[in-house]
Amino acid sequence: MSTPQLVVHHDKELMAQAAAARLITKIVDAQASRGSASVVLTGGRNGNGLLAALAAAPARDAVDWSRLDLWWGDERFLPEGDPERNVTQAREALLDAVPLDPKRVHAMPASDGPHGHDVEAAAASYAEELARAAGPENHGAVPTFDVLMLGVGPDTHVASLFPELPAVRETERTVVGVHGAPKPPPTRVTLTLPAIRAAREVWLLAAGEDKAQAAAIALSGAGEIQAPAAGARGRARTLWLLDSAAASQLPRSLYPPASS
Numbered sequence: 001m002s003t004p005q006l007v008v009h010h011d012k013e014l015m016a017q018a019a020a021a022r023l024i025t026k027i028v029d030a031q032a033s034r035g036s037a038s039v040v041l042t043g044g045r046n047g048n049g050l051l052a053a054l055a056a057a058p059a060r061d062a063v064d065w066s067r068l069d070l071w072w073g074d075e076r077f078l079p080e081g082d083p084e085r086n087v088t089q090a091r092e093a094l095l096d097a098v099p100l101d102p103k104r105v106h107a108m109p110a111s112d113g114p115h116g117h118d119v120e121a122a123a124a125s126y127a128e129e130l131a132r133a134a135g136p137e138n139h140g141a142v143p144t145f146d147v148l149m150l151g152v153g154p155d156t157h158v159a160s161l162f163p164e165l166p167a168v169r170e171t172e173r174t175v176v177g178v179h180g181a182p183k184p185p186p187t188r189v190t191l192t193l194p195a196i197r198a199a200r201e202v203w204l205l206a207a208g209e210d211k212a213q214a215a216a217i218a219l220s221g222a223g224e225i226q227a228p229a230a231g232a233r234g235r236a237r238t239l240w241l242l243d244s245a246a247a248s249q250l251p252r253s254l255y256p257p258a259s260s
């Protein structure tokens with residue numbers, strides 16, 4: 001697993017624009033070398049800010065949207081179309097504006113879907129969908145995502161892996177149901193750390209003062225059970241994309257010398 005690298009931008013708008021430009025380049029490169037690209041989206045303010053910046057970027061037309069698989073790191077287990085669902089917010093921010101192949105948009109199940117309110121069954125069906133997409137070269141039950149993005153919560157949660165809850169301790173399954181999340185709604189579906197760590201690159205997004213403590217804790221050697229963001233690592237690269245407010249409590253030894 002890779003060691004975290006940090007990029008600190010001046011403010012959250014610049015961070016979103018720079019991350020969007022970085023994502024466009026990654027997708028275009030993956031499509032050029034492997035024919036298609038796969039990206040795992042995150043919910044939350046920073047993830048949606050990045051998608052909105054991508055929607056506004058003229059370079060978005062460099063992406064072949066029909067050869068892109070989109071997955072989610074987590075979902076709030078609510079009815080289809082609920083404004084609090086991560087997929088609803090992603091559609092509004094970007095997905096409705098670009099020519100994606102609907103078969104390649106892998107939304108997590110809703111609470112009024114085929115599994116009803118059974119969040120464990122919903123999680124298991126998403127795990128099966130991931131396993132079907134994984135090739136023999138993936139050595140496991142999930143595809144090697146090109147980029148997996150995670151918003152970092154003020155309590156160091158990533159996806160719906162909250163400190164000390166059972167989901168963050170999962171070592172076998174790739175997707176699990178979450179009960180009693182401290183952030184509403186309490187019932188959620190999430191990728192687990194083993195699934196996250198299958199990604200080629202993991203990008204953690206943290207902007208704003210309320211993320212400063214979480215970034216400092218996760219990057220200062222905390223354990224992943226207490227600070228789930230500390231356990232989110234990519235195979236080839238782990239990149240923390242921060243703004244200066246979120247980086248304000250980092251030890252100076254971690255703060256990168258050349259920041260923009």
Ligand SMILES: O=C1O[C@H](COP(=O)(O)O)[C@@H](O)[C@H](O)[C@H]1O
Nearest residue numbers: 042043044045046151152153159
């Ligand atoms: O509930 C969630 O929160 C986190 C972080 O969101 P933020 O608004 O504090 O940036 C997000 O990453 C996750 O996907 C989402 O379900």
